[in-house]
Amino acid sequence: MRDFRSAPISDADKAMLAYAEKLTLAPSEMREEDVQVLRAHGFSDRAILDMNLVAGIYNVLDRLVDGLGGELHEWMHSEAERLGIAGWKPGSPAG
Known part of the structure; x- marks a missing residue:
């Protein structure tokens, strides 16, 4: 999925992905309001x-x-190429 914000998924799924993206890219900026958005979409504390x-x-x-210089296994390269169509690149954060 290249851009979850414009994807044909539910608003709840978009909120979940936005939360995961922020947690991944800017964890020090997480606030109670981020959790409240999820609760407003029906997500439980669990x-x-x-x-x-x-x-x-x-x-x-x-x-x-x-950090350890890990390399993708050979079979993972074709999967990485497939995911690349959706905008993902090896070494980039998921999301």
Whole structure:
């Protein structure tokens, strides 16, 4: 998905992806208002916790692999090319 903001997905999904994007790219800027937006879209505190856990785990793993000079396995290159059609590049944050 190149741009989730204009994608044909629900407003709740857009809010979730915006939250994950901000958590990934600007974690020090997270505020209570970000959580309130999710609650307004019907997400429970458990669902919000799960969002944080999933985003956090992927962010930590991405940084560990990048920091250790990790390389994609051969089979991952074709998947990376497929995802590249959607705007993703190897080494860039998910989202």
